[in-house]
Amino acid sequence: MIKFITPGVNLTGSKGIEHKSIIRIRTVGNHDFFSHGFSPLYIFYHFKSLLNSHMFMKKTNDGNSFLALTGNLFFFQVSHALFQVSLIWAVLDISGSKQTTGLLASAVYLPYLFFSLPAGIFADGRSKVSIIRWVCLLEAGIVLLIPLLHSLDSLSIRMMGIIAFILTSVAAFYNPSRDSLIPLYLPESKLLRGNTIVQMTIQIAFILGPVLAGYLIDLIGAVQVFMLIGVLFLFAFITGFLMKHPALEKDIQIQSLDMRTLTDILDTLKNDPVLIWLLIITVVDNLFIMGPAVVGMAILVREVFNGSASDWALCETFLSVGMIVTSLLLMKWGRKIPLGIMLITGIIMDGLTYIPVKWASSIPLLWAIIFFHALFIPLIVVGRTTIIQKRVPHSLQGRFFSLISISVIGLTAVSTALTGLATEYIPVRDLFAYIGILAAITGGTALFYKPLRTLQNS
Numbered sequence: 001m002i003k004f005i006t007p008g009v010n011l012t013g014s015k016g017i018e019h020k021s022i023i024r025i026r027t028v029g030n031h032d033f034f035s036h037g038f039s040p041l042y043i044f045y046h047f048k049s050l051l052n053s054h055m056f057m058k059k060t061n062d063g064n065s066f067l068a069l070t071g072n073l074f075f076f077q078v079s080h081a082l083f084q085v086s087l088i089w090a091v092l093d094i095s096g097s098k099q100t101t102g103l104l105a106s107a108v109y110l111p112y113l114f115f116s117l118p119a120g121i122f123a124d125g126r127s128k129v130s131i132i133r134w135v136c137l138l139e140a141g142i143v144l145l146i147p148l149l150h151s152l153d154s155l156s157i158r159m160m161g162i163i164a165f166i167l168t169s170v171a172a173f174y175n176p177s178r179d180s181l182i183p184l185y186l187p188e189s190k191l192l193r194g195n196t197i198v199q200m201t202i203q204i205a206f207i208l209g210p211v212l213a214g215y216l217i218d219l220i221g222a223v224q225v226f227m228l229i230g231v232l233f234l235f236a237f238i239t240g241f242l243m244k245h246p247a248l249e250k251d252i253q254i255q256s257l258d259m260r261t262l263t264d265i266l267d268t269l270k271n272d273p274v275l276i277w278l279l280i281i282t283v284v285d286n287l288f289i290m291g292p293a294v295v296g297m298a299i300l301v302r303e304v305f306n307g308s309a310s311d312w313a314l315c316e317t318f319l320s321v322g323m324i325v326t327s328l329l330l331m332k333w334g335r336k337i338p339l340g341i342m343l344i345t346g347i348i349m350d351g352l353t354y355i356p357v358k359w360a361s362s363i364p365l366l367w368a369i370i371f372f373h374a375l376f377i378p379l380i381v382v383g384r385t386t387i388i389q390k391r392v393p394h395s396l397q398g399r400f401f402s403l404i405s406i407s408v409i410g411l412t413a414v415s416t417a418l419t420g421l422a423t424e425y426i427p428v429r430d431l432f433a434y435i436g437i438l439a440a441i442t443g444g445t446a447l448f449y450k451p452l453r454t455l456q457n458s
Contacts, residue, residue: 175401
């Protein structure tokens, strides 16, 4: 499950966020979140020490390439967090329409429905490292269109929406290449830990995004921040050159792009019902969960609690912190948990922990609920990714991860549109309870399929 961060800023300036030397956020209402002992920089350096402590980080070409991949991912995700920082809140604030906000969020995620499968085919047929480099370079150019258009007095909300659509279209080619590259760098025994590190990198970037945005937009203005984002994408591009082309990659690349590229993945699904179940519960769970997570939370904070964009930003920040906490635990004890139980427990609790939102009486209580909810998300993401890497042949992993992108990020487009429409008729508090129950039932049904339930981490 992939969730974007949107801090308390608008297109012209920030509200309620001030920069401290220890990287502290102060929101409207004087809610302090980061303290000296739990700043983003502390998390980053603690994370770096964890990386250096593991065997696959020692001086091998593949270990160094995996480190370079995590560095590339960090710059890539920080850039996206900064780019998408105020989109949903700004539209909700300007239009006042929940339905319009849902449709706009849908448009941003829609490219994953169109381009994920071609991206997976490219990942299996071309150099994964080269794809990652090209994505970063193209996104740098796309983002820099915003300050260019602003200098020509041609920038509008509609044009920013178009640029966001194009940016997401290019980004769709990143994840299948990244996830199918990991097992080419790491031995099977290190996959769960490697996937956990990848998820931690993403969440650290999502925490730093709001902090940087709140400070930089106030300091230099929104348009200049887009110039910085372009530079960060260029850093990601440069970091990509520290990644080596895996020796095995040429042997597993598909030789021609024809109908067999699609029938091969269908044959794999037909021969492995566990993968079919994995896809089905992923699709259904994300259809229920993603819309309320992306749009519903903004509506809840703004209209039920009369909160600020900063309050919403901290909801997303607590989400990331909760995921980091569980990721740290998985790095140490994850191999002791059966993969099937890890995945199913994550999906069930992903739903059940949203139900208490219905009774949240204040924003701080909502933050606590979101933090608890986030503790179970890595069980889904890490468990699902590791299952695929272990069960799907290397030559098909790009295409299979593209199906996951469609199921997770692509379904977000459908779910956000439905959520925006549903909240016109259903109180948003009640909606969280309903979708929580439905998502938990989705995970519960997987308990009845023994091959998935008993899947081991070996």
